[in-house]
Amino acid sequence: MILSSAAPNEFKALRIITLATDTTCAYRLAGALSCMGVTPLANVESLSAVEAWLSESPVDVIVCEIRSECGDALMLPSLLKGLHAAGTLVQPPSIFWTGEATLNAPVRVIDEKRTFAQQEPGHQLWIKHMGGVSISALESHARLARASGIQVEILREGGTLDLDDALRAVLLTRAQSDLKLRVNTFEALAEDEVINALTTGKGLRFVFQPQFELLSRRVVGAEALVRWKHQRFGEIPPSVLMPLVNRLGLDLLLFSLVEMWTIKVMLALKQFNIGIPIAVNASAKTICTPHFADRLAARMHQADLPNRLLKIELTEDVPEPDELCLSASLTAIRAKGFQISLDDFGTGAATLNLLANMSFDEMKIDGSFVREVERHSSSRKVIAGIVSWAGLLNLNLVAEGIEDESTIVLLHRLGCRVGQGYALARPMEIDDFLNFVTQQKNSQQS
Known part of the structure; x- marks a missing residue:
């Protein structure tokens, strides 16, 4: 687990951790956050480690990469939903999914062999992916998470919502928490x-x-x-x-x-x-x-x-x-x-x-x-x-x-x-x- 202190800037009030299974990925996520003047409190390496961290310390944001070889990022909304339902989390943290966006040809199966459709880039049959997962599937999964009360943002190159905007959105949500408390009362x-x-x-x-x-x-x-x-x-x-x-x-x-x-x-x-x-x-x-x-x-x-x-x-x-x-x-x-x-x-x-x-x-x-x-x-x-x-x-x-x-x-x-x-x-x-x-x-x- 990589520990550090938060940097003093406009996002200093946010408590941010990263979820990565290897050091290289952890440093990559930390580097992206550092461009915003933010240093994550920690990197955790598994869902069980996320649960252990949340049981002791509140978190506002969890940043993780979408990778085909690791499904923890995709399973994270389910974990947070369960913890919230059980009363362990009063306010679930936001999830930021990030990763390398690619444009891949669809796979066809011919005689039990994987082949790729021969299409020019930009043709409608080409599919956008992030970390091996189609963007449309990620969007559908994120919408289901939001419907269950877990806020998920997909941050990708060329996306309309970048890391800076996403962090500011979390700040705005925190600013409204006092109102929600008054409303509940x-x-x-x-x-x-x-x-x-x-x-x-x-x-x-x-x-x-x-x-x-x-x-x-x-x-x-x-x-x-x-x-x-x-x-x-x-x-x-x-x-x-x-x-x-x-x-x-x-x-x-x-x-x-x-x-x-x-x-x-x-x-x-x-x-x-x-x-x-x-x-x-x-x-x-x-x-x-x-x-x-x-x-x-x-x-x-x-x-x-x-x-x-x-x-x-x-x-x-x-x-x-x-x-x-x-x-x-x-x-x-x-x-x-x-x-x-x-x-x-x-x-x-x-x-x-x-x-x-x-x-x-x-x-x-x-x-x-x-x-x-x-x-x-x-x-x-x-x-x-x-x-x-x-x-x-x-x-x-x-x-x-x-x-x-x-x-x-x-x-x-x-x-x-x-x-x-x-x-x-x-x-x-x-x-x-x-x-x-x-x-x-x-x-x-x-």
Whole structure:
């Protein structure tokens, strides 16, 4: 085991070790880190050594090479997942995979002999590898690791995320750890405060995020969202608020509040002769409430608004075990002229089954695929497949979680025509949203 002290620089707060089975590899990894002014705390030579180190000292990053003769780097996410599940690790370290990138011809087996396809470099049959493993396989494995809570980054020559960026991303994650701690404390204490907020409206805000036609940047819809500012904890993330609301059985009450403010916004837009659909999130449990479709239609009729402007966005946070009831409720809602959107397509095991057995007007590509579309070819293939599927099912498609301008161009090239995300517009307060939409309409007419 090679030990040393960390260098004083912007990354000095990070605790980094390397995983390498031989000294040459260990020095190579240490050399790459030294270019960033970082000296690893140690090199460990096996997964058992990693486990022993983590049982005694916290680690932020583990750097390892992908090599065909050693599978420890590939097995590392499984080890960290198990340690986290067992309670040994409160916060699993990030994993950086690195290695030499090569372009290899595919192998064909002819008469039990290995032969290589005769193709020119750059032909589609040539496959990118890192350390003997195909890049596409590594990307798929990394995505599975991230889905299980283990952060994995693939650092390679020509990659969009280099070691410097990856280290800064870890620093940002550490900076947010205090917030997560406060959130966990809040979740255990605030049930009565959630009830008070929803019944009185104290601290609640309703914001609207525009949806755009990607090519023209014309606003073609919006999503209504709720925000809660707690007097002690500040802004509470939706990922914390929504589970609390659902656990307390307040999901229908919250939906009604968001629906009420959405109708108010629609009425304000109507004065400017603007009618764009606005989506309101609803769990399956909420949608299966008796007479839900009738109540929706009555509210829209009372406001003198066409039902097509209110879009119900089905979330998967509270699955409905009775699929027959959910199917009946969705059909009743659509029969009254409301649109139904399937949120977060691509996550959760239920989405394929839902699309196969129930009718929707729209599906939204989950932001986890959209955010990785530039970095991972596998994400691009998944999105291209979703676009094709949406066409076959005659569904509208919305890409959510667009955070970079370059992603917009790539998504449009893949066939996505509508999207939302920070690169287009952040969620807006009601007055800001109304001004934004009306000003865009005026500019288009002038």
